[in-house]
Amino acid sequence: MPYYKFxxxxxxxxxxxxxxxxxxxxxxxxxFYNNVPNISGAHVSSINDTPTGYISLYELNVDRQTxxxxxxxxxxxxxxxxFKTVSTTTFxxxxxxxxxxxxxxxxASFSRDVYANGQARPRLTSIKNAxxxxxxxxxEFQAINSYKNLVTGALNFIxxxxxxxxxxxxxxxxxxxxxxxxxxxxxxxxxxxDGVLIESNPSGTPASGSSVGLVLYNEGIVLLxxxxxxxxxxxxxxxxxxxxxxxxxxxxxTTGSATNRVVSSSFDMSFNGVSYVPTMTMFAHAxxxxxxxxxxxxxxxxxxxxxxxxSSFGYKEAQIPMKNxxxxxxxxxxxxxxxxxxISSIGIYDESMNLIGVAKMANPVRKREIDxxxxxxxxxx
Amino acid sequence: xxxxxxxLLNQDxxxxxxxxxxxxxxxxxxxxxTYSDNNIKDYSHAMFQSVYDYPYLSSSANHIFxxxxxxxxxxxxxxxxPADIDLQRKKINMYNTLAQQLVGYDANGDIRAxxxxxxxxxxxxxxxxxxxxxxxxxxTKDEMKKGTFTITFVTGGIxxxxxxxxxxxxxxGAATSYKVNSPAGEYGILYxxxxxxxxxxxxxxxxxxxxGVVLMTGSVFADMTAAVAGSGFAWPGMSSDLxxxxxxxxxxxxxxxxxxxxxxxxxxxxxxxxxxxxxxLNSTIYFCRANNNDFNYxxxxxxxxxxxxxVKDNNPNEVPKTYITTIGLYSADNELLAVAKxxxxxxxxxxDELTFRVRLDY
Numbered sequence: 001m002p003y004y005k006f007x008x009x010x011x012x013x014x015x016x017x018x019x020x021x022x023x024x025x026x027x028x029x030x031x032f033y034n035n036v037p038n039i040s041g042a043h044v045s046s047i048n049d050t051p052t053g054y055i056s057l058y059e060l061n062v063d064r065q066t067x068x069x070x071x072x073x074x075x076x077x078x079x080x081x082x083f084k085t086v087s088t089t090t091f092x093x094x095x096x097x098x099x100x101x102x103x104x105x106x107x108a109s110f111s112r113d114v115y116a117n118g119q120a121r122p123r124l125t126s127i128k129n130a131x132x133x134x135x136x137x138x139x140e141f142q143a144i145n146s147y148k149n150l151v152t153g154a155l156n157f158i159x160x161x162x163x164x165x166x167x168x169x170x171x172x173x174x175x176x177x178x179x180x181x182x183x184x185x186x187x188x189x190x191x192x193x194d195g196v197l198i199e200s201n202p203s204g205t206p207a208s209g210s211s212v213g214l215v216l217y218n219e220g221i222v223l224l225x226x227x228x229x230x231x232x233x234x235x236x237x238x239x240x241x242x243x244x245x246x247x248x249x250x251x252x253x254t255t256g257s258a259t260n261r262v263v264s265s266s267f268d269m270s271f272n273g274v275s276y277v278p279t280m281t282m283f284a285h286a287x288x289x290x291x292x293x294x295x296x297x298x299x300x301x302x303x304x305x306x307x308x309x310x311s312s313f314g315y316k317e318a319q320i321p322m323k324n325x326x327x328x329x330x331x332x333x334x335x336x337x338x339x340x341x342x343i344s345s346i347g348i349y350d351e352s353m354n355l356i357g358v359a360k361m362a363n364p365v366r367k368r369e370i371d372x373x374x375x376x377x378x379x380x381x
Numbered sequence: 382x383x384x385x386x387x388x389l390l391n392q393d394x395x396x397x398x399x400x401x402x403x404x405x406x407x408x409x410x411x412x413x414x415t416y417s418d419n420n421i422k423d424y425s426h427a428m429f430q431s432v433y434d435y436p437y438l439s440s441s442a443n444h445i446f447x448x449x450x451x452x453x454x455x456x457x458x459x460x461x462x463p464a465d466i467d468l469q470r471k472k473i474n475m476y477n478t479l480a481q482q483l484v485g486y487d488a489n490g491d492i493r494a495x496x497x498x499x500x501x502x503x504x505x506x507x508x509x510x511x512x513x514x515x516x517x518x519x520x521t522k523d524e525m526k527k528g529t530f531t532i533t534f535v536t537g538g539i540x541x542x543x544x545x546x547x548x549x550x551x552x553x554g555a556a557t558s559y560k561v562n563s564p565a566g567e568y569g570i571l572y573x574x575x576x577x578x579x580x581x582x583x584x585x586x587x588x589x590x591x592x593g594v595v596l597m598t599g600s601v602f603a604d605m606t607a608a609v610a611g612s613g614f615a616w617p618g619m620s621s622d623l624x625x626x627x628x629x630x631x632x633x634x635x636x637x638x639x640x641x642x643x644x645x646x647x648x649x650x651x652x653x654x655x656x657x658x659x660x661x662l663n664s665t666i667y668f669c670r671a672n673n674n675d676f677n678y679x680x681x682x683x684x685x686x687x688x689x690x691x692v693k694d695n696n697p698n699e700v701p702k703t704y705i706t707t708i709g710l711y712s713a714d715n716e717l718l719a720v721a722k723x724x725x726x727x728x729x730x731x732x733d734e735l736t737f738r739v740r741l742d743y
Contacts, residue, residue, distance in 0.1 A: 079397035
């Protein structure tokens with residue numbers, strides 16, 4: 001098996017930009033992530049031990065009973081490493097050498113913070129700098145502008161953890177749908193790819209065409225500011241933490257209260273994430289005249305070799321002819337011998353000739369003396 | 382924005398290593414029973430069997446370990462006339478494949494057998510026929526924690542109905558007495574209890590911590606009933622005790638039973654597996670020292686207004702002060718490599734000296 005060294009132009013690195021789609025559906029007080037239903041297990045009500053609409057980081061405790069769950073622990077030492085769930089006070093009270101325990105699963109889903117007019121909103125304060133960065137797209141990102149007042153006005157603050165979208169939310173893909181009894185009551189999209197959510201459907205409704213909120217793509221935050229009644233006074237439900245209220249974007253994503261679920265309204269939030277996959281591409285060349293021999297035993301004619309020569313001074317192996325696998329298109333005629341191999345796999349070796357990767361062909365590639373191939377190997381890293 | 386840079390000296394940089402562990406329990410009902418073997422994947426090559434923690438057709442399922450079995454080329458089973466030559470070759474090949482990786486070759490270039498006491502120079506017995514558990518990287522992480530592994534079998538493991546007496550085997554005392562002469566890293570010896578471990582008596586298997594492979598000697602299964610009765614182990618040979626549904630372990634290995642059949646029998650007898658894994662968290666800690674006369678001025682545009690320092694409240698007699706929010710770590714070429722943010726700005730005046738402990742995990 002011959003070895004070839006990759007040349008300077010045979011290896012290059014780039015990255016794939018992918019757009020994984022995410023959809024949250026809030027229906028009858030439950031959240032569903034990418035239409036995955038609740039799957040009950042033999043031991044727990046949900047196999048990942050998370051509520052529907054949540055994803056489990058690591059996904060380790062699948063259908064495990066209490067007492068049989070995998071959990072992390074750490075011994076406190078001079079490195080002062082600890083779990084995020086351990087408070088500073090608790091950590092300081094723990095002695096060196098003591099064991100701190102965490103728990104799995106760690107779960108995540110989108111969350112809402114609803115602020116009434118004039119209510120203090122520390123989470124908004126924390127993103128003021130980020131908001132300023134979006135002012136180049138639209139003046140609506142100013143905390144106080146002619147369209148909305150984010151500082152004191154009513155606000156529906158939706159936070160989406162980055163595990164759902166990767167590096168950022170793809171511009172122009174945020175789509176919010178507000179349903180009542182299965183009928184689309186209102187839809188908001190960032191049609192202009194500038195982070196401003198515009199109510200787009202159904203046409204003819206009072207707020208159609210106007211801005212109802214903002215999207216912070218990199219931070220995964222949706223700010224809904226429109227509080228107009230979307231039903232023109234025709235509908236009310238326990239949107240306001242179980243208390244009946246008219247449907248508006250302020251209540252988008254609500255599940256109601258524990259005793260009074262929102263059952264007639266559904267909320268659909270979908271968007272594409274932007275995720276980067278670094279890849280390494282390698283070109284392996286099979287030049288003309290190369291790779292025309294195989295050490296595979298089937299490369300030679302089947303059968304025991306005869307005619308070896310031995311004497312007191314030496315030994316000469318008998319010759320075994322190569323197998324001629326060339327066939328002729330004509331009857332009664334045997335094609336002349338020609339070196340033909342079938343390339344089935346390519347091995348990648350490091351500097352010390354350790355095999356570190358193998359690329360397999362879907363089908364073996366016929367390689368004749370006159371053929372010249374270039375194989376493109378791609379590795380996600 | 383920084384206007385002055387301080388060079389980090391050797392005394393300002395230290396490295397630490399923190400070990401993060403996870404406790405991994407695997408119950409016998411998980412590997413045989415609860416999911417009616419829908420979490421067990423068999424392959425057409427029949428060289429090993431994969432165990433998942435949930436029916437493997439579900440995207441939620443995690444691969445947790447593989448089971449296989451085999452015997453050494455020089456074992457009695459190998460010398461016997463096989464009922465099925467292909468099955469015998471598979472069992473020998475599996476043993477040799479794992480032996481090559483885990484115990485390597487001797488001076489003659491021959492594959493070593495798994496030595497019972499880990500001393501290749503001695504002529505002690507070797508594990509001639511064995512069951513192997515190859516745990517997934519998901520569970521073992523960087524390595525299995527020494528001295529934490531236990532595996533429990535029951536004596537009545539027929540057709541999935543566990544019963545009889547339990548036998549626990551573990552790497553007792555391995556935290557301080559592990560072996561290092563394996564090409565695959567460190568390994569320990571499995572014993573039935575701590576007393577046998579301290580006396581070095583009757584080793585029952587091996588555990589390779591970094592490779593995540595556990596070997597249980599075949600006689601454990603064949604002789605378990607006898608051991609519970611207190612009559613000891615006929616070790617390392619095989620007995621005819623019937624612990625499986627149809628045949629003893631030795632008989633199964635030598636018969637027309639496939640590795641899949643042997644694996645099924647082992648799963649039926651498996652009561653519990655428990656161990657801790659280890660993940661190494663390496664950190665470098667940079668002690669960034671702001672002395673009394675350092676960093677008392679900022680080049681931030683908001684620091685001054687009308688040529689006056691804002692935070693001094695127009696009082697020229699006030700000492701200069703800044704609020705430190707960020708620490709940047711630069712390369713020797715003054716390239717910004719990393720940024721550490723404070724949870725809240727910290728006041729700095731000429732009357733203060735601060736040391737910031739910046740930890741970089743990797």
